[in-house]
Amino acid sequence: NAGVTQTPKFQVLKTGQSMTLQCAQDMNHNSMYWYRQDPGMGLRLIYYSASEGTTDKGEVPNGYNVSRLNKREFSLRLESAAPSQTSVYFCASSEMDGGTEAFFGQGTRLTVV
Amino acid sequence: AQTVTQSQPEMSVQEAETVTLSCTYDTSENNYYLFWYKQPPSRQMILVIRQEAYKQQNATENRFSVNFQKAAKSFSLKISDSQLGDTAMYFCAFGLSQGAQKLVFGQGTRLTINP
Numbered sequence: 587n588a589g590v591t592q593t594p595k596f597q598v599l600k601t602g603q604s605m606t607l608q609c610a611q612d613m614n615h616n617s618m619y620w621y622r623q624d625p626g627m628g629l630r631l632i633y634y635s636a637s638e639g640t641t642d643k644g645e646v647p648n649g650y651n652v653s654r655l656n657k658r659e660f661s662l663r664l665e666s667a668a669p670s671q672t673s674v675y676f677c678a679s680s681e682m683d684g685g686t687e688a689f690f691g692q693g694t695r696l697t698v699v
Numbered sequence: 700a701q702t703v704t705q706s707q708p709e710m711s712v713q714e715a716e717t718v719t720l721s722c723t724y725d726t727s728e729n730n731y732y733l734f735w736y737k738q739p740p741s742r743q744m745i746l747v748i749r750q751e752a753y754k755q756q757n758a759t760e761n762r763f764s765v766n767f768q769k770a771a772k773s774f775s776l777k778i779s780d781s782q783l784g785d786t787a788m789y790f791c792a793f794g795l796s797q798g799a800q801k802l803v804f805g806q807g808t809r810l811t812i813n814p
Contacts, residue, residue, distance in 0.1 A: 628807050644801065678800075688744075688800045
């Protein structure tokens with residue numbers, strides 16, 4: 587059981603380049619999320635998709651776009667990368683019920699130079 | 700909006716000792732959940748324990764237990780008989796009782812268990 591799979595695991599971008607982070611889950615969860623993790627700040631929600639066909643902004647959405655491709659897949663796009671977007675990115679999924687466990691991918695370490 | 704604060708950036712204890720990690724939060728909601736997640740060096744986020752706000756009884760999972768003080772908005776994690784494998788970052792998180800699990804995380808506490 588793979589759970590939540592993110593690709594790539596590591597990436598270095600130049601300022602201004604674009605890229606898409608891919609995420610897929612095999613647990614038939616309705617809800618999916620993108621977080622970023624920065625030192626001393628914990629994880630912060632970028633965007634989420636409560637159910638297939640919907641997406642909403644989280645706490646730090648500026649500079650990002652998302653696509654809920656189908657129930658399994660939820661991608662995060664950086665259109666013009668900036669050094670401030672250097673971070674570790676986590677995708678997660680869960681049922682759309684309060685208190686249920688959120689399952690996380692192994693993260694993508696992104697460096698923008 | 701909800702906020703979660705972990706005031707201990709780092710802690711270190713000897714193996715087999717008991718350690719308590721602190722967490723405070725702020726919310727105007729009545730129905731919510733609180734979580735502790737563990738992040739070992741592998742970076743994988745692992746759920747350690749969860750607490751429903753309407754339950755007065757503190758949650759326990761083997762060596763892990765919480766002290767939930769709803770009025771004080773405090774949610775500490777106690778690890779008993781600590782093991783080397785408990786070395787990790789620990790994050791306290793808040794989630795609402797309905798809808799998508801949009802978690803609000805604290806800053807994290809880096810826990811080191813020394814042999």
